[in-house]
Amino acid sequence: MLSELRQDESKLLSLPSEILAEIVKELRFIHVPLSAEYPNVKIEKETHENLKSLRLAHRTFADREDLNKILFSNICLEPTRAGLTSLQRGDFSRVAQHVQYVTFTTPPSWALPYKAYEKILRSSQESSVLFWPEGLKSAYDAYISDAKDTQALLEDTEGELKQVWTEILKTLGDRLEKVKLLSYDCEKIRQVKYLDAIGREEMGMPWQLPRHDHQEDKWAHFELRNENSEPTVEYHCKQATAVAGDKLIAMVFTCLAASAVAIPNLNIELLMTGDVECNDIPGWEDLDFSKLKVLHISPEIPSGENGLVERHLWGMSNSHAEKMKIKAGDFCHHLLDKCHSSIQHFAYGIDHAGKGVLCWPTRKPTHDFPELIHLTQKSNIFPQALAHWLLHLKSLRHLEVSGKVCRGPANIDWRFVFSAIREHPNVSGENPKGLRVDLDKLQVEGILSYSGVVCKDASIASKRHERDMSLEYWRDVNYGMEAHFYGEMPLEENKALLYRMGQWEPRDEEDESDS
Numbered sequence: 382m383l384s385e386l387r388q389d390e391s392k393l394l395s396l397p398s399e400i401l402a403e404i405v406k407e408l409r410f411i412h413v414p415l416s417a418e419y420p421n422v423k424i425e426k427e428t429h430e431n432l433k434s435l436r437l438a439h440r441t442f443a444d445r446e447d448l449n450k451i452l453f454s455n456i457c458l459e460p461t462r463a464g465l466t467s468l469q470r471g472d473f474s475r476v477a478q479h480v481q482y483v484t485f486t487t488p489p490s491w492a493l494p495y496k497a498y499e500k501i502l503r504s505s506q507e508s509s510v511l512f513w514p515e516g517l518k519s520a521y522d523a524y525i526s527d528a529k530d531t532q533a534l535l536e537d538t539e540g541e542l543k544q545v546w547t548e549i550l551k552t553l554g555d556r557l558e559k560v561k562l563l564s565y566d567c568e569k570i571r572q573v574k575y576l577d578a579i580g581r582e583e584m585g586m587p588w589q590l591p592r593h594d595h596q597e598d599k600w601a602h603f604e605l606r607n608e609n610s611e612p613t614v615e616y617h618c619k620q621a622t623a624v625a626g627d628k629l630i631a632m633v634f635t636c637l638a639a640s641a642v643a644i645p646n647l648n649i650e651l652l653m654t655g656d657v658e659c660n661d662i663p664g665w666e667d668l669d670f671s672k673l674k675v676l677h678i679s680p681e682i683p684s685g686e687n688g689l690v691e692r693h694l695w696g697m698s699n700s701h702a703e704k705m706k707i708k709a710g711d712f713c714h715h716l717l718d719k720c721h722s723s724i725q726h727f728a729y730g731i732d733h734a735g736k737g738v739l740c741w742p743t744r745k746p747t748h749d750f751p752e753l754i755h756l757t758q759k760s761n762i763f764p765q766a767l768a769h770w771l772l773h774l775k776s777l778r779h780l781e782v783s784g785k786v787c788r789g790p791a792n793i794d795w796r797f798v799f800s801a802i803r804e805h806p807n808v809s810g811e812n813p814k815g816l817r818v819d820l821d822k823l824q825v826e827g828i829l830s831y832s833g834v835v836c837k838d839a840s841i842a843s844k845r846h847e848r849d850m851s852l853e854y855w856r857d858v859n860y861g862m863e864a865h866f867y868g869e870m871p872l873e874e875n876k877a878l879l880y881r882m883g884q885w886e887p888r889d890e891e892d893e894s895d896s
Contacts, residue, residue, distance in 0.1 A: 405448050446479075453479040458549070459486050460542055460629060461531050468545050477552050482559040485633050487652065488535075489590065490621035491528035495521050497617035501593050524589070535628040538635055538663045546632070550640035559646035562633060564622055564681070567615075568594050593618075620683045623652040631662045638664030643672040647716075650679040655705035659715040673720035674752075677728040682709055706787070710743030721748035730760035730784065740787035742766045746773045755779040759821075761787035768797035775806050779817040785824035792825045792882045796872060803866050808835050815841040818866075825881045829858060835866045855880045855887060 415422040433452065453476040458464065498521050534542040550557065570592050595615040612620075630653065637644070647670075659665055682705060717727060729741045740761045746769075754776050758767060762784050771777065780802070786794060802808060807816045815836035823829040833843035846859040854860075854876060861877025864870040872878065879885035 402447055405445065405451070409451060449476065449479045452476075455482040455484060456480055457484045457486060458546065460488050460535050460632065462527065462534070465534065465542055465545060468549070469541075473549055473552060477549075478556075480553055481556065482561065483549070483553070483557065484561040484563050485629060486562075487564045487622050487625045487629050488531045489524060489528045490625040491525060491532045492624040493524075493528070493590075493621035494617055497614045497621070498524065498590070500597075500614045501590060501618065504593065504597060531625075532628070535625075535632050538632070543632065543636055543639070546636040547639045550636055550642050554642060557642060557644055559648065559675075560633070560637070560644050561648040562626075562629060562651045564626055564650065564652040567618060568592055616683055619652055619681065620654070623654045623681075623683055626651045626653040627657050630657055634662050634668055635664045638667040638669070641667075641669060643669040645672050646675040647673060648675075648677040648679075650677075652681045652683070653709070653712075655680075655682045655709040655712075657708075657712050659712060668719060670716070670719035671723055673723055674725045675728075676716060676720060676724055676726070677757075678713055678716070679728075679730050680709060706740050707743055710741050713741050714744060714747075717750075718747060721750050723752055724750060725752050726755040726757070727753060728755075728757035728759070728781075730758065742770055746770055750774055751776055753777065755781075757781040759783040761785060763787055764794040765797045768801035771798065771801040771805060777805065777816060778807060778814060779819075781819045781821065783821040783823065793884055795823070795825065795882055796878075799862070799865055799878065800872075802835060803868060808866065809837050809868075813838055813841065820862075826883045827881065829881050831859060831862045833863075835863075837867070853887075855885070 409428070410425050411428050412423040413426045414420040415424050456476075458468075495518075499517050502517065502520070534540060537543065570590055595613075595618070598613040598615040630649070630651065662668075713729060717724065740763050741758070742763060743766065745766070750773075753774050756770075756774065756777060756779070758781065762782070764786055767782075771780065782798070786792060802816065802818055805816055807814045813836050815834045815838070817834045818831060820829060820831040833846075834841060836842040846863055848854075848860050849857045856877065858877050858881060861870075861875050865872065865875055865878055876885055880887075
């Protein structure tokens with residue numbers, strides 16, 4: 382029997398490389414149910430579990446370039462004791478040559494209160510055990526114990542976590558193509574196999590937060606709430622993660638500075654409080670962003686005043702929420718100042734629209750940004766400040782805008798952005814190169830979208846939209862938009878744009894004719 386197994390193994394390993402590559406490809410994807418509601422509908426999902434097992438089966442697979450690239454091209458580093466121990470005991474040099482991207486994730490947070498933890502566990506679809514109060518307390522104590530250990534690791538800027546992460550970054554050096562800081566959605570929390578709750582191993586009680594969706598809090602967004610309202614579980618959950626997110630930002634930047642590695646791509650898709658002071662981060666002055674070409678920032682900042690996670694609606698100009706908004710904007714500006722000579726694509730809110738008390742830009746540009754050709758803005762927008770940036774960015778070739786105005790400005794302020802597009806050097810300058818404009822579902826009076834290359838040189842510009850005679854003229858947004866971009870119609874006469882900006886109604890025309 383043993384000899385037969387060895388013969389089968391020998392036959393497998395002697396297969397042509399192309400066949401082995403197909404085996405790797407087939408094991409990479411599995412078919413899973415679309416959802417609990419549609420268990421018979423299957424979709425393809427990537428999984429690494431089968432490939433990990435295959436790699437351990439024989440050195441032939443362990444040494445395969447395609448297999449190792451799939452498993453190790455993007456590694457995930459979590460600032461927990463278990464994650465740190467795994468790195469310390471392993472030999473990172475064996476896989477370093479395959480690593481292109483590093484993702485740093487927010488850990489379980491020491492700021493999560495017991496009541497929120499209890500409600501999350503009781504409402505989670507993954508929690509099938511009916512917990513007794515003492516069992517929940519034991520689970521929470523274990524959770525907090527580990528989270529506080531993580532807090533200590535993150536706050537020790539000369540400790541073992543900093544040393545290990547810095548060494549990894551040094552080992553990767555110029556091969557490192559992208560660094561990402563990530564907070565998983567509550568529905569997609571990364572499941573790491575840690576110890577069960579203290580004293581409750583026999584119950585199989587998990588002390589980690591399970592995946593959850595905060596469905597019970599969805600109605601809170603429609604309730605009449607103010608700054609004295611009781612915070613929702615969703616707010617407690619995300620605010621706790623944001624506290625850990627701030628510490629993660631500081632540690633990652635400290636490690637990057639200590640490693641002296643200049644990365645070309647940085648993506649921050651993170652829950653954060655808005656309180657990060659860049660100048661207080663150890664090593665900030667030594668942080669080298671001179672080669673950074675792509676900077677994507679998609680923050681989520683829970684409001685600290687009223688318990689809502691969504692956009693803050695009633696903060697006064699001197700409120701805590703407004704101060705958070707300014708500080709969060711300053712964080713982005715500090716990063717941009719670090720890479721002003723190299724940055725080619727800056728995106729704010731590219732991965733999701735961005736939530737909470739945030740807005741960009743919050744101040745005028747302080748550098749020329751000669752290489753910046755692509756600007757993406759998908760969040761709460763300050764139109765007048767954005768217009769100033771557009772006119773300042775002389776090299777801009779592609780503008781993407783989606784979202785709504787932040788609290789304070791009105792929809793009529795979109796006129797500043799539209800006029801800045803019309804006056805941009807690549808649209809109406811002496812030697813224009815064209816400006817691609819993608820306005821995606823701007824939340825004005827209804828939804829406004831437009832896409833095309835705008836340029837006075839017809840050989841560069843997209844084909845102009847002709848008047849759509851099937852629409853009333855004030856509904857023909859594409860025609861009205863281009864009439865403004867090309868200076869063919871004064872804004873006060875452009876009923877299509879005025880209507881979308883809430884400055885004109887069809888009945889206004891009836892009133893004018895009656896008078």
